[in-house]
Amino acid sequence: xxxxxxxxxxxxxxxxxxxxxxxxxxxxxxxxxxxxxxxxxxxxxxxxxxxxxxxxxxxxxxxxxxxxxxxxxxxxxxxxxxxxxxxxxxxxxxxxxxxxxxxxxxxxxxxxxxxxxxxxxxxxxxxxxxxxxxxxxxxxxxxxxxxxxxxxxxxxxxxxxxxxxxxxxxxxxxxxxxxxxxxxxxxxxxxxxxxxxxxxxxxxxxxxxxxxxxxxxxxxxxxxxxxxxxxxxxxxxxxxxxxxxxxx
Amino acid sequence: xxxxxxxxxxxxxxxxxxxxxxxxxxxxxxxxxxxxxxxxxxxxxxxxxxxxxxxxxxxxxxxxxxxxxxxxxxxxxxxxxxxxxxxxxxxxxxxxxxxxxxxxxxxxxxxxxxxxxxxxxxxxxxxxxxxxxxxxxxxxxxxxxxxxxxxxxxxxxxxxxxxxxxxxxxxxxxxxxxxxxxxxxxxxxxxxxxxxxxxxxxxxxxxxxxxxxxxxxxxxxxxxxxxxxxxxxxxxxxxxxxxxxxxxxxxxxxxxxxxxxxxxxxxxxxxxxxxx
Numbered sequence: 001x002x003x004x005x006x007x008x009x010x011x012x013x014x015x016x017x018x019x020x021x022x023x024x025x026x027x028x029x030x031x032x033x034x035x036x037x038x039x040x041x042x043x044x045x046x047x048x049x050x051x052x053x054x055x056x057x058x059x060x061x062x063x064x065x066x067x068x069x070x071x072x073x074x075x076x077x078x079x080x081x082x083x084x085x086x087x088x089x090x091x092x093x094x095x096x097x098x099x100x101x102x103x104x105x106x107x108x109x110x111x112x113x114x115x116x117x118x119x120x121x122x123x124x125x126x127x128x129x130x131x132x133x134x135x136x137x138x139x140x141x142x143x144x145x146x147x148x149x150x151x152x153x154x155x156x157x158x159x160x161x162x163x164x165x166x167x168x169x170x171x172x173x174x175x176x177x178x179x180x181x182x183x184x185x186x187x188x189x190x191x192x193x194x195x196x197x198x199x200x201x202x203x204x205x206x207x208x209x210x211x212x213x214x215x216x217x218x219x220x221x222x223x224x225x226x227x228x229x230x231x232x233x234x235x236x237x238x239x240x241x242x243x244x245x246x247x248x
Numbered sequence: 249x250x251x252x253x254x255x256x257x258x259x260x261x262x263x264x265x266x267x268x269x270x271x272x273x274x275x276x277x278x279x280x281x282x283x284x285x286x287x288x289x290x291x292x293x294x295x296x297x298x299x300x301x302x303x304x305x306x307x308x309x310x311x312x313x314x315x316x317x318x319x320x321x322x323x324x325x326x327x328x329x330x331x332x333x334x335x336x337x338x339x340x341x342x343x344x345x346x347x348x349x350x351x352x353x354x355x356x357x358x359x360x361x362x363x364x365x366x367x368x369x370x371x372x373x374x375x376x377x378x379x380x381x382x383x384x385x386x387x388x389x390x391x392x393x394x395x396x397x398x399x400x401x402x403x404x405x406x407x408x409x410x411x412x413x414x415x416x417x418x419x420x421x422x423x424x425x426x427x428x429x430x431x432x433x434x435x436x437x438x439x440x441x442x443x444x445x446x447x448x449x450x451x452x453x454x455x456x457x458x459x460x461x462x463x464x465x466x467x468x469x470x471x472x473x474x475x476x477x478x479x480x481x482x483x484x485x486x487x488x489x490x491x492x493x494x495x496x497x498x499x500x501x502x503x504x505x506x507x508x509x510x511x512x513x514x515x516x517x518x519x520x521x522x523x524x
Contacts (some may be wrong), residue, residue: 044418054426081430084430087428097422097440099443109429140386154425157429158429161430
């Protein structure tokens with residue numbers, strides 16, 4: 001039960017999930033070591049978002065096993081709140097709280113969930129805003145920020161919980177092309193600092209540059225995976241080749 | 249057109265506007281005043297030569313009428329307060345994760361929302377005791393208090409629907425984001441969902457208050473001495489049939505003067521919230 005850093009931080013084994021009669025995940029297995037960055041790519045409807053939502057128990061699985069730091073997620077006794085303190089998530093639609101300022105968005109969870117002291121949280125929140133390049137936007141409401149800025153606040157909000165792993169669910173898909181860059185730069189800096197990241201993305205160039213390994217999913221299964229250089233140059237499966245030829 | 253498009257894009261979203269498509273306008277007040285003046289003129293022409301003038305008679309009774317109207321306002325305030333508190337609880341019950349609680353809350357809401365107000369009023373007058381014992385002291389329950397409770401019931405059910413609709417109109421991403429930050433369901437409701445609901449709920453809630461206020465004369469049927477009852481009393485004590493039309497128009501005017509600012513404020517809030 002006790003987890004040590006030489007074991008995978010996330011280990012999924014034969015995970016199945018259906019929504020009603022529609023199977024979405026058909027036996028997914030993958031492992032992520034501490035400090036690793038993996039990118040999950042694949043056509044829409046492949047189950048990428050569901051896969052990533054399983055890792056912080058936003059979506060319960062039907063069968064199989066998911067271990068996060070040795071915690072079994074497919075267990076009714078799972079302490080979901082304890083798990084989610086360790087797993088940060090950033091969404092496609094940012095999902096900032098519109099009635100709170102950027103700074104408040106970042107400070108809410110550490111104060112009310114972790115019960116940390118307000119002053120130290122504020123110091124940390126201001127530092128995080130600086131880190132994502134938004135110094136001076138503390139008092140702005142989400143509606144007053146651009147999409148890219150909102151997404152960077154969302155990243156800072158997740159980081160304020162000091163998670164062990166960050167999940168990114170197509171975080172640039174809703175952004176204007178010119179703001180995609182600033183968000184990707186933020187994630188790149190995180191990856192470089194050694195944060196464990198699971199990234200669902202359509203940005204192939206970014207995936208190739210930042211990922212330690214790339215997983216290609218289609219129709220709820222992992223078709224193939226490997227380090228980016230090998231994956232992009234020598235993919236074997238015809239489905240992968242077809243997908244890459246459409247997108248590159 | 250824009251509103252329809254928005255409704256199609258987010259079917260769960262409660263329409264912010266449209267509840268009150270035609271708000272009261274100044275011309276409505278002017279029309280009412282003109283009717284009042286004409287009817288007073290006509291009544292004056294019909295009056296017996298020796299009788300006191302219509303205007304003076306109306307002025308003479310104004311303090312009493314105002315007293316009665318104050319009771320209408322008091323009942324509307326109290327019924328709104330009681331209905332809002334219980335309605336909030338009932339609305340939250342409707343979105344509870346506990347199935348029996350949810351079903352119970354929905355049943356109660358549907359029952360009180362679809363019952364005629366007058367029927368509920370009668371039930372309260374007949375079923376509530378005239379006094380209640382709290383500890384050692386006995387508190388009398390006068391008719392107007394019972395009637396207030398009767399009015400609070402449909403208000404409660406309508407507030408419950410407002411709460412449920414507002415909560416369900418918040419995008420699911422807000423819940424997901426809160427969940428992923430390890431907020432409990434209760435904390436999510438309290439700190440993230442409900443604060444956003446308050447803004448959406450305020451205009452329809454004020455609208456409901458205006459509807460409640462104009463419904464308070466219903467209590468005259470069950471014998472509460474509010475403005476409507478007193479108008480009847482005044483008319484019978486004067487015994488002058490020509491007073492009938494101007495007196496009731498005068499009463500209407502009182503309600504208009506009270507409800508008009510509320511209607512304008514509601515419309516202004518709707519506009520402001522619709523822009524954001």
